[in-house]
Amino acid sequence: MAANVKTSSPSSLGRALDILSLFSVASPLLTAEEIAAVLGYTRSTAYRYLKELCDAGLIANAPESAYTLGPRIVELERMLALTDPLYRAGQQVLASEHCDNHALLLHSLYQDKVLCIYKVGPDVLRHNGQQITIRRARGIPFSLFQGAASLAALAHLSSHRIKQAYLGNEEAVRAAGLGQNWLEFRHALAGIRRSGYATSYEQITPFVMGIAVPILSLQDQRLIGSLARACPSAAMPSDSVPRHAPALRALSLRIAQEYARITHA
Template sequence: MEKTSIDRAFEILDLLDEGSPTVSPDEISAKLDLTRSTTYRYLRVLCNAGLLVQLSRGSYSLGPRIVELERKIQISDPMTSVGNRIMPETARRVPNSVLILCGLWGDRVLCLRQENSNLSDKMPLRLMRARGLPFSLFKGAASLVILANLPPARLKSLFLRSGSEISEAGLGKSWTEFRRRMQAIKKAGFCITVGTFESGLAAISAPIFNGEGAVIGSLTRILTRSHSESDDELARDVRDAAAHFSRELQARMSGPGNIHDPLGSVSHDGELLGSLVEHL
């Protein structure tokens, strides 16, 4: 599929991260195979939109519009809103644990929110799960429980495209093995992994669904493997919490004035997208 101007604009934004906080026109031209004039045209539009800012001659970083958009999503995103309301109480049900909300984005999973339970004398769990941090769809309970609930056709497509990564993750060397593994997780309604990212910690996850029954995220409780409660009790609690989250989300999305299209929120920034389309 041929890339659009908006695709290219976001590719420029994707060049910026913790390891590369700034980027130069020459780097953009080389990495994205753009001419110098086209590169400067993109930079001009992105700077005008506030998505980039020029720090000095030949040095650009993410702009203030990113902060504004983050605030908008914090106050308007339905999943974040439901999480803010129900996660604190849910987290407190199991002391010395952390509750994590994740969302599906393409072939990656994003951490949207985390909530520490009320702690006893023990030190709190410290996790590398900051909001916005993406991680693999094939690793960890939070991802696997989402993966298992994707439509069969999408699972098959993922296997054909990422078979080696799926095999390395221990999810099956063949389509049949992979499908059976996913069916088992889906049937159970939860997924438990131990020590995937940090030794000594267990993760118990259950899926979150939208009003059409499509999986869009997961709710995960992370705790030490030596926790006093049984796996069955913990799994039931997470499964019930995720089901409650799904109902709350569906009720919010079906309320008056709400838009069911997940891309509907983009309309609030129609001026920005219109500017990109018009000028690129």
């Protein structure tokens, strides 16, 4: 875990919630001393925020004076599954889809990350006798600049939002091969918008490719999320992608229609 990372949250609430961002698969248990060191808090400040988070159920006490994520998060996750219109719309449309050696993944935008919120299909794909676990799974956030699901969403953000994303992440843009400058980046995203889909080959998972389309509001074409199909790269060479994209777009349209029905009910 990184050390001496200063929090940028200006409010006490924000500073307390910054603690939640420190928990990860690699660091599921944290002590007050570790939290104070990473966020630059005094020990007394760290303990005060930890008590507030414990009282809210967002974290919980663990053995050896450590803390872990709390049960309130499980409760909120369940509530989200029952009430989030994109999740509900995706579940309604995708639950009946038959996925043989490919998966359909529904994504939502979260700050400068793209998060898979619902998946249909296997967790493990077959490729030349090997079994490959899909890394882009539900609940795992990925960069806005990496993977088809992210690029399909990125290209359909507002012009202002795209410019903000670029200015705050120029190195990440170059590393992702999306352009060496603003003009090249804008040109790359324009190409995605023209084609109506984005692709990536083995960026997230070895031997797996992704094709993704945006999910746009029927009313104003605002970005709602993105829908991706993950399959073995050998099953969809680049010249066959245009033949498969329309089916994915049809699903995204059905999700948008169901989303509109739910939000206007």
